[in-house]
Amino acid sequence: MSHVTGPDTSDLVERIQQEWAQAYPDLDVAPIGILGRIQFIAARSSHRLDRRLEPHGVTRSEYDVLGALARSPHPLRASEVVSTTMLSGASITKITENLARRGLLVRRKSERDGRVVLLEPTDAGRELVETELPRRLADDEAALSGLTPAERESLAELLRKVSAAVHV
Amino acid sequence: MSHVTGPDTSDLVERIQQEWAQAYPDLDVAPIGILGRIQFIAARSSHRLDRRLEPHGVTRSEYDVLGALARSPHPLRASEVVSTTMLSGASITKITENLARRGLLVRRKSERDGRVVLLEPTDAGRELVETELPRRLADDEAALSGLTPAERESLAELLRKVSAAVHV
DNA sequence: TACCACTATTTCACTAGTAAAATAACTGGA
DNA sequence: TCCAGTTATTTTACTAGTGAAATAGTGGTA
Numbered sequence: 287m288s289h290v291t292g293p294d295t296s297d298l299v300e301r302i303q304q305e306w307a308q309a310y311p312d313l314d315v316a317p318i319g320i321l322g323r324i325q326f327i328a329a330r331s332s333h334r335l336d337r338r339l340e341p342h343g344v345t346r347s348e349y350d351v352l353g354a355l356a357r358s359p360h361p362l363r364a365s366e367v368v369s370t371t372m373l374s375g376a377s378i379t380k381i382t383e384n385l386a387r388r389g390l391l392v393r394r395k396s397e398r399d400g401r402v403v404l405l406e407p408t409d410a411g412r413e414l415v416e417t418e419l420p421r422r423l424a425d426d427e428a429a430l431s432g433l434t435p436a437e438r439e440s441l442a443e444l445l446r447k448v449s450a451a452v453h454v
Numbered sequence: 455m456s457h458v459t460g461p462d463t464s465d466l467v468e469r470i471q472q473e474w475a476q477a478y479p480d481l482d483v484a485p486i487g488i489l490g491r492i493q494f495i496a497a498r499s500s501h502r503l504d505r506r507l508e509p510h511g512v513t514r515s516e517y518d519v520l521g522a523l524a525r526s527p528h529p530l531r532a533s534e535v536v537s538t539t540m541l542s543g544a545s546i547t548k549i550t551e552n553l554a555r556r557g558l559l560v561r562r563k564s565e566r567d568g569r570v571v572l573l574e575p576t577d578a579g580r581e582l583v584e585t586e587l588p589r590r591l592a593d594d595e596a597a598l599s600g601l602t603p604a605e606r607e608s609l610a611e612l613l614r615k616v617s618a619a620v621h622v
Numbered sequence: 623t624a625c626c627a628c629t630a631t632t633t634c635a636c637t638a639g640t641a642a643a644a645t646a647a648c649t650g651g652a
Numbered sequence: 653t654c655c656a657g658t659t660a661t662t663t664t665a666c667t668a669g670t671g672a673a674a675t676a677g678t679g680g681t682a
Contacts, residue, residue: 298538299617300614302525302538305525305526306525306587308525308527309524309525309526309527310525310584310587313587313588313591314591314595315591316606316610317591317594317595317597317598318591318594319610320594320598320606320609320610320613321495321499321594321597321598323610323613323614323617324492324495324496324499324613325496325499325500326617327489327492327496327613327616327617327620328492328493328495328496328497329496329540330617330620330621330622331489331492331493331620332493333622334620334621334622337622345638347638347639356477357470357473357474357476357477357478358473358477359476359477363660363661364660364661364662365659365660365661370466370470372497373639373640374639374640374641375640375660375661375662376639376640376641376642376661376662376663376664377638377639377640378661379661379662379663380638380639380662381638381639383662399647399648399659399660400646400647400648400660401646401647401648401659401660401661402647402659402660402661403660403661403662416478419474419478419481420481423481423482423483423485423486425621426485426486426488426489427482427485428619428621429485429489429616429619429620429621430485430488430489430616430619431619432615432616432618432619433612433615433616437612437615438484438488440608440612441488441609441612441613441616442484442487442488442491444601444605444608444609444612445488445491445492445495445609446468446491447600447601448491448495448597448598448600448601448609449467449491449494449495449498450600451596451597451598451599451600452495452498452499452502452597453498453502453593453596453597454498454501454502454505513668515668515669531630531631532630532631532632533629533630533631541669541670542669542670542671543630543631543632543670544631544632544633544634544669544670544671544672545668545669545670546631547631547632547633548632548668548669549668549669551632567629567630567677567678568630568676568677568678569629569630569631569676569677569678570629570630570631570677571630571631571632
């Protein structure tokens with residue numbers, strides 16, 4: 287393991303940025319240093335979560351759905367889950383039918399409105415979320431471990447500004 | 455269009471963070487404020503790029519491949535494209551065959567090593583990248599428009615630290 | 623030359639996710 | 653009551669992407 291095993295992935299974004307800069311010297315490629323790294327961190331940490339969830343036999347999307355239900359003080363409609371998870375309605379139908387079959391949540395029709403499906407985690411579903419949540423927070427915490435409390439505060443604030451300005 | 459059309463998505467992450475905090479008051483959910491927002495920004499800006507590319511009839515993955523080729527001073531092997539794009543080898547085969555059919559890149563076998571496929575953009579492929587790149591940079595720039603030069607520098611540096619620490 | 627271990631790419635079979643059409647149920651008039 | 657219009661979810665038909673097996677080529681060794 288002492289020899290080079292490929293590009294140093296922690297510098298992948300920097301390398302890409304430099305390649306763009308060399309190929310198109312008249313463009314200001316500085317934004318790539320920020321947005322590219324955001325993409326990179328997001329991809330990596332998604333991947334990490336996938337691996338954490340593998341032993342539980344749930345995908346990240348399934349976990350997102352269960353999480354939304356577990357942190358809610360009341361059952362959610364399918365459409366409410368759509369709006370917090372960034373998944374399509376079609377996906378929510380598939381995923382929740384599947385999770386219901388596996389006993390991790392319960393689907394029932396609303397009595398008030400027969401079009402609506404109400405979703406609620408079972409004890410097993412809630413338990414899955416609760417055992418995995420601290421691990422997930424610990425992983426995220428580890429990613430931030432090189433930052434002082436002041437730096438974390440500053441990073442959170444800067445990201446808040448960016449996320450308010452990023453249009454679809 | 456003057457009424458509420460859904461949750462204020464710029465605060466979606468904050469809302470989710472608060473929901474977690476209320477459901478599990480004994481956990482420190484602060485990391486979600488950072489990693490969650492990174493996920494959010496990544497998803498939004500990916501989406502935005504998708505829409506920019508739609509009129510050109512290329513997907514984001516296809517554009518990533520073309521970009522890697524366009525910014526390289528020499529043809530790349532399929533495996534080299536794999537390592538910069540985070541796509542699988544199987545995908546690179548499919549995508550590049552498709553782009554070759556559409557005249558945006560050329561695939562040829564290496565003379566030195568018959569296993570290797572060398573990929574190079576055509577003029578049309580390069581042109582597509584070159585017309586879209588400034589727009590993409592402008593979009594990214596717009597996302598950062600609320601930040602001073604010093605804040606951008608600081609954000610880039612903080613993200614560099616995080617990306618070095620985020621393990622798969 | 624003939625073989626073997628290794629590497630690069632492609633093929634195959636499959637999964638997750640989607641947009642759009644279809645279905646089912648509600649609401650507020652006439 | 654009975655629509656017409658609207659809304660929530662499901663179904664359908666499809667696409668992108670994947671891991672693993674298969675294929676094809678290389679280079680070193682005897």
